Structures are given as structure tokens and as C-alpha cells.
Amino acid sequence: MTTKTKSKPAARPKSTPAAKANARPSPPPLSPHLVCDGAAKAIEFYKKAFGAVEMMRLPMKDGRLMHAAITINGAMVMLVDLFPEMCDQAAPKGSAITLHLYVDDVDKVVKRAIKAGAKEVMPVQDMFWGDRYGIIEDPFGHRWSIATPVRAMTPEEIKAAVDCMPV
Structure with a gap:
């Protein structure tokens, strides 16, 4: 008589305290997303003008920012550079x-x-x-x-x- 052994499902990796501390915070229900001709410069302006705190930035190889996020008075503001080759974005002036x-x-x-x-x-x-x-x-x-x-x-x-x- 042969017995079949059932294999146990692989255990899920446990979340470490470091992973939890570095986890992306939940986004607020509504955040402005500013298109800027020079998003990196805009971040520096918002730091000087409003005391913004940089959360993250994702630069492309050409230096433009595909995504960035800052907080101003605790509110998240997202930024992106112009990418006319990817989507039809309005000019940011005005x-x-x-x-x-x-x-x-x-x-x-x-x-x-x-x-x-x-x-x-x-x-x-x-x-x-x-x-x-x-x-x-x-x-x-x-x-x-x-x-x-x-x-x-x-x-x-x-x-x-x-x-x-x-x-």
C-alpha cells in the first residue's frame, strides 16, 4: 500500500519591521497632480516657498521626472514633467x-x-x-x-x- 503525502503550501514571507516602516503610505482621497516644465526645479521652489517636504521622485534617463511627490502642510502634491511624446498634455503656463x-x-x-x-x-x-x-x-x-x-x-x-x- 502506498501513501501519498500532501505537500504543504509555501509559507508567505513575513513582513519585517523595516519593510513596514518603508511601505508606501496610503494616498489621500484627492491630491493635486501638477504638470511642470521643470518638475525638479518646481520641487526646489516649493521647498523654499512653502516648506515642502520631498516624499519621492522617479527620474527618467533624460532627467525629466516621471513622477514625484511632496507634502505641503501635510497634504500630498504630485508632480510630473511634460511628456508630450507620451500623452497630450496642456502647456503648464496659465x-x-x-x-x-x-x-x-x-x-x-x-x-x-x-x-x-x-x-x-x-x-x-x-x-x-x-x-x-x-x-x-x-x-x-x-x-x-x-x-x-x-x-x-x-x-x-x-x-x-x-x-x-x-x-
């Missing part, structure tokens, strides 16, 4: 999208961004909705509205302020 950034000191951040190479689009000023607010355009054509909340207002107070505006 965009209908504005990125909004809340900070502790809008005046300080806008001054730092301008010093790093941004252009002032709207000077920082107190706004009717309770924020101190200004707009800059970065050297890569992306507009950033930057604000610091200065007073909490109800929707009714904001509506009343709008109703008093001349336009």
Missing part, C-alpha cells in the same frame, strides 16, 4: 485651477514665495469672509491662493458682507 493653502502667517509665506521666484497676483489683504488672503503665481504657471483665518464668521455674516459690496 491654468484655470488655483491651489488654496491655509498657513499660520500669510504675509510671511507670500513674501517667502516671492523671494523664491513667485509673482504677486493679488496683494495680501483682509477679506470680507474673515481671512487674510493673497494670490501668487509660481514660476511654473500655477496660481496659489494663500490665507490665514483671522476671524470666524457665520455664513449669514459673510452673506451680509457680500451684500454690502459695490459690485
Whole structure:
């Protein structure tokens, strides 16, 4: 009489603490993905202007970045260089999208961004909705509205302020 021995399935490799520590974090539900003509330079600008922290970059052999990710105020922003040979990307100069950034000191951040190479689009000023607010355009054509909340207002107070505006 012959007996058949069943082989055990191969054990899955166990995850090590180092692998867990280096695991890619879960992405947030929504992240801007900026197309830049010079994504590596954009990363350096965002570090200087907004204190961005680089998460990763994937350079191609020609130096362009196929993918990069940074965080600004804890929010992930992805970047990529222009790759017209791979897909039909719009030119990055001039965009209908504005990125909004809340900070502790809008005046300080806008001054730092301008010093790093941004252009002032709207000077920082107190706004009717309770924020101190200004707009800059970065050297890569992306507009950033930057604000610091200065007073909490109800929707009714904001509506009343709008109703008093001349336009």
C-alpha cells in the first residue's frame, strides 16, 4: 500500500519591521497632480516657498521626472514633467485651477514665495469672509491662493458682507 503525502503550501514571507516602516503610505482621497516644465526645479521652489517636504521622485534617463511627490502642510502634491511624446498634455503656463493653502502667517509665506521666484497676483489683504488672503503665481504657471483665518464668521455674516459690496 502506498501513501501519498500532501505537500504543504509555501509559507508567505513575513513582513519585517523595516519593510513596514518603508511601505508606501496610503494616498489621500484627492491630491493635486501638477504638470511642470521643470518638475525638479518646481520641487526646489516649493521647498523654499512653502516648506515642502520631498516624499519621492522617479527620474527618467533624460532627467525629466516621471513622477514625484511632496507634502505641503501635510497634504500630498504630485508632480510630473511634460511628456508630450507620451500623452497630450496642456502647456503648464496659465491654468484655470488655483491651489488654496491655509498657513499660520500669510504675509510671511507670500513674501517667502516671492523671494523664491513667485509673482504677486493679488496683494495680501483682509477679506470680507474673515481671512487674510493673497494670490501668487509660481514660476511654473500655477496660481496659489494663500490665507490665514483671522476671524470666524457665520455664513449669514459673510452673506451680509457680500451684500454690502459695490459690485
